[in-house]
Amino acid sequence: MRGLTNMDGSSFITCHRCYTTYSWLLGRRCFYSLDAKKLSFYFRSYSPFPRKNRSLDMSRNFHTNKGVRILFLGTPLCAAKSLQRWLELSQQNPYARIVSVITQSPSEKPSRKRNLSPVHEVAIQNQIPVWTPENIRDTDFLSKVQQWEPDIAITAAYGKLLSPNFLNIPKYGVVNIHPSLLPKFRGAAPVQRALQQGIEETGVSILFTVTKMDAGPIIAQEKVSLNGDELAGPLLIDLFLKGTDLLAQHFNSILNGTVQTLQQNEEEATYAPKLKKEEGWLSFHENAWHVHNKVRAFGDSIGTFANFDIQQKGTQKLKIYKTRLKKMVFV
Structure with a gap:
């Protein structure tokens, strides 16, 4: 986010994460800003990240009476594995806990049996409140989310686009785990489309969520080589587990405003449409x-x-x- 000046001399700011312009005179703040002193961290140059310190170590730099309140959004098996891994990691740290889970509604089968999503089942097993809104943009539901006072939201294959009003709620934003090396393979089926094309390398990205699909600033990526025989299901799980570990490594820096991000090159973007x-x-x-x-x-x-x-x-x-x-x- 940076300050600019209109031709008439009035000041405004343009957010490079949500591509929205806000007037200083309106007194509004972009939902991705932390505070006036930390705005610049989104534009620091990107640097490589070591594969180490797989734990949620926030105790030295982040203190709060409530701890870090995390909202998790996901639906399929790969997301359930991510949730389970996150719960295992958070057991090591009393400062971070998932306060609620949002997942898609139970599917209706011909037998009229309602099947819970894999994420729903993991949440129940761990006694975490679960919400299955039909409309994630519903005003009443968004009011409930505000009451939870989440510090940060994590999304992993949730399956629905989030509105700006939702993205505005978590104090430190919404972070997405996406199983591709963005900006390649944005969209609903990145792993399947990558295997269909027979590429020799893929990976996982963690990024801040913006209103444009999978287009936010990249926090970190990890590459994975393919041998030509991997199947989509197991590969999805592997990538989401790697992405969860990667997010844990950078979690503290996201909260304290020292995270380094890389803006995506729109000219290099490719898309992975839903399967038919x-x-x-x-x-x-x-x-x-x-x-x-x-x-x-x-x-x-x-x-x-x-x-x-x-x-x-x-x-x-x-x-x-x-x-x-x-x-x-x-x-």
Whole structure:
């Protein structure tokens, strides 16, 4: 955030995190600012981060009677693993605790059985209050969130876009764990699209959430090399666990305003759109490498299918769970 001057001489500030301009005369403060003395930390140059100190060590620099009140948002299994890891880390530190969890509503099955999300189940097991708002932007619900007085919110595959009003509530902002090396593969299916393309390296990013999807300043990243046989489900879990550990390393600096961030280059941004069921159909007229990568990417989510001619049964639709590329040997 920086101060500028209008042509008429009046002052205003422009926030590079929410891309919004605020007038000093209005007396409003951007929901990403901590205070007037700490505004500049978002623009410090980025520096490499060591893979060490996997603990929530805030006791030396951050003291409060209430401790650090954390709000966690997530839904699928990979997010549940992240929540579980965070709970394990927070046991080592009395200053940080998750006060509430927000997840998507239980899914309705044909049998009319309501299945709780994996994050919901972990929260119940650990006696954490759970909320499943149909509309995360609802004014009444946002009032409840304000009453919790969260210091910071952590999102991990929650599945819904957050409004500026929500982002304004946590004192130190909203931090997202995203399983790609941003600005590559923004969006709903970063791991699946990365495997579909057969890339040789991916990773995880932790970043401040802004109103534009996955476009906020990057706090830290960790790279992961791929061997060509990883499946999306296990890789997602691995990346979210790495992202949780990475966030723990930088948690103290986020709270005390010394965190270093890197603005994303919009010209390098790519997108990972939501998967469609029809994408799971396989054609053996395609290159074997493309078929293999589709199975890796889609096999444990929307599923991958192909028609086979089976003796005495005719053409049958079969689900393909795993494939292996055979190396060609030329003599």
